Amino acid sequence: MRRVCVVLALLAGLFACPSPAGAVDGEWLRAKLAREMRLAGPGAGAYVVDLTGERALFATREDVPRPPASVEKLYTTATALLRFGPDATLDTQVEASAPPDFEGVVDGDLWLRGGGDPTLTKVELDVLAAQLTAKGLTGVRGGVAGDGTVFDQFPGSYRTGGRLDIDMGGELAGLAIDRGLVRGRFQRAPALTGARALASALRRRDVRVAGRTGVEAAPAGARTLATISSPPMRQLVALTNVPSDNLYAESLLKALGARFGAGGTTAAGAAVVSAQLASFGLYPRVFDGSGLARADRTTPRQVVGLLERMDRTQVATVFRRSLPVPGRSGTLRKRMRGTPAAGRCAAKTGTIRAVSSLAGYCTTQDGRRVAFAFLMSGVYVPAARHIQDRMTAALARVDLGPPT
CATH class of the missing domain: 3.50.80.20 (D-Ala-D-Ala carboxypeptidase C, peptidase S13)
Structure with missing residues (x-):
């Protein structure tokens, strides 16, 4: 088998022998993601960044604002960790x-x-x-x-x-x-x-x-x-993100408003979150803490921007560990089982009517960390989830090679 692969590669220059782990390269990844996004349709946007190499890997309609659904909870819980601190309590x-x-x-x-x-x-x-x-x-x-x-x-x-x-x-x-x-x-x-x-x-x-x-x-x-x-804030954000608990998210939002804003209201909490995001140079439209509001708007680039910036903070590990893991926990427990994403990725799901989102982190086959956001609106949710799962598994499968 190996000899056949080598011959084909020399003749065509198009193929590479698969590694024992089934790793693929960056060119294959970009083609794979592009195919999946065509299936998702014009209401979908995606953005993927190599955090290790500090470069964009893939982008499609990455600056088009869409309802994030429960991916909005990333904004709420990140702000809660940064403002309250991971050990704070209510x-x-x-x-x-x-x-x-x-x-x-x-x-x-x-x-x-x-x-x-x-x-x-x-x-x-x-x-x-x-x-x-x-x-x-x-x-x-x-x-x-x-x-x-x-x-x-x-x-x-x-x-x-x-x-x-x-x-x-x-x-x-x-x-x-x-x-x-x-x-x-x-x-x-x-x-x-x-x-x-x-x-x-x-x-x-x-x-x-x-x-x-x-x-x-x-x-x-x-x-x-x-x-x-x-429980300490590190646990509260996990109790919010892993099962995607809307009540917890909205409670954290009002708590942010009460402690750091104009009062314990949804609007005051949203203003605190918006101010925190603005300090990162991010300007989504934030109306609630859970993502139930269809008025919420953000772009894949903005979501990945948050993931990038959180990865540089002292609460980076706490934040990543607050997210569901494919095949193991929370809203991703039954998704991506038996794929490279199982145990190698952590991501927040989002679902409201005709909207499906997924955003988080993956570790590639060569140990790089990537951040991604897939926001899809006007879609059939079960089909969108399958597309997201294949895209996420591809991120965990890729071998990007040494940093350039």
């Missing part, structure tokens, strides 16, 4: 106007102040109750109030005008337990639900709560009696 606190007296009784109300943590559950409220009793709390002469004012009062996404959005998979709130759901239904008053859950947890520990539960902002100067933290 904290939920129990506060009071004054500490308990010598008998362990709070003379007044308790406030459960939310920090926008989308992972909060009844279990964490039980931990808060345990902290309070461990510190000697025996009674509350007032009631328990839920405070979710870190975010605005709109429970849904940009695309629904802030109204409840079934595709969020929960209720967006500054204070909500169990994703703002009860037996699969929206809680409607998540801060009140949280307050009731904390009061119940205290009573189970024989803490007497004399007053009622309600919803109220904690007063300025209130003292913190107990705190429960979310």
Whole structure:
């Protein structure tokens, strides 16, 4: 077989013997990607960059803006890592106007102040109750109030005008337990639900709560009696990207607005993300954190631009590890199994009606790192995914040779 390959190569100058790993060269890669993009149609754009050699490998309609779908989450989670830092947390606190007296009784109300943590559950409220009793709390002469004012009062996404959005998979709130759901239904008053859950947890520990539960902002100067933290930001972004969780993405967006912008609103968070991207010289149209909004617009070049810049930051590894891996995890667990991309690439998927996207990183056969973005609109999604999978597998299969 080897002798036949050598003869053919000498005669035609067109073929090369395949390596044992099935690697192919850059010329084959570009031809392969071009064929696949013709199949994807005029509504598709692609951009691929060799990060190791710092050169573009392939480009087709790379500057045409398109809806990114959930690839938008790359912008949100990258900004969260850069602004908050990978070890930051979103904290939920129990506060009071004054500490308990010598008998362990709070003379007044308790406030459960939310920090926008989308992972909060009844279990964490039980931990808060345990902290309070461990510190000697025996009674509350007032009631328990839920405070979710870190975010605005709109429970849904940009695309629904802030109204409840079934595709969020929960209720967006500054204070909500169990994703703002009860037996699969929206809680409607998540801060009140949280307050009731904390009061119940205290009573189970024989803490007497004399007053009622309600919803109220904690007063300025209130003292913190107990705190429960979310997972660190490095884990929150992975919990967002791997399963493509819309609620987590929108919560991070509002948290960015609350901490670094004009307030805990979708618009304020989008402005923080846009400012971060502008510092990289990137100017997509950002309206939400999840990509549910069809008004979001970006180009393949802009997405790859983010991937390039994130690869140079101190959180580069954290960011890459937050992405699904073909054949192994998240939204790519059942895709590209048994291909060169399995275990060699990490990418964010994106899907809304007639839109399919894929963007991320691959390691080539010769150990180079490439960044890519495939944005496809006006397509039949299952067919578009097959095209993206073949293109991604080709990136992982190529041997680009030594840097030039």
